[in-house]
Amino acid sequence: MVNGESIESTTRREAGSFTVGTSEQFRWLLGIVKAVLVLNLIDAVFTLYWVRGGLATEANTLIDELVNENALGFIAIKLSLVAMGSWLLWQKRQHPAAVVGIFTVFLAYYGILLFHIQYASALLRHLLDVG
Numbered sequence: 001m002v003n004g005e006s007i008e009s010t011t012r013r014e015a016g017s018f019t020v021g022t023s024e025q026f027r028w029l030l031g032i033v034k035a036v037l038v039l040n041l042i043d044a045v046f047t048l049y050w051v052r053g054g055l056a057t058e059a060n061t062l063i064d065e066l067v068n069e070n071a072l073g074f075i076a077i078k079l080s081l082v083a084m085g086s087w088l089l090w091q092k093r094q095h096p097a098a099v100v101g102i103f104t105v106f107l108a109y110y111g112i113l114l115f116h117i118q119y120a121s122a123l124l125r126h127l128l129d130v131g
Helices: 007-018 027-052 064-069 071-091 096-130
Strands: none
Touching: 027 064, 027 071, 027 096, 064 071, 071 096
16 A cells, blocks of 8 residues: 555556546546537527528538428437537547547537627627617
8 A cells, every 4th residue: 555545546546647538537528528519409599590580591401401391300400410420429539539529519519609699799780770
């Protein structure tokens, strides 16, 4: 025992600092993945509002028709695809490329959220100027 700690636990702790993939090391990354899922939902709601209100068009041509014809289907597919991609990246979180992928997706959705907020702000300013 060293300072009340067994040599085995000391070795495991020291080895753990060099290994990648323990749940404690990736707790912060799980928060980023959860944020991606929330940002995706916010994007879906804003997209439905803008497109259904005739204020914008869906940029993704693969689901453009779905936005106009089936709101629940659009949300289900959008959330499912991002959730599956996030799950896949999470499963490979020990690889640096997966961590970079998670951050890239987060930054993309964060940028999209800022765009939605900017668009809403411009629309609100326009409405207040007209009114």
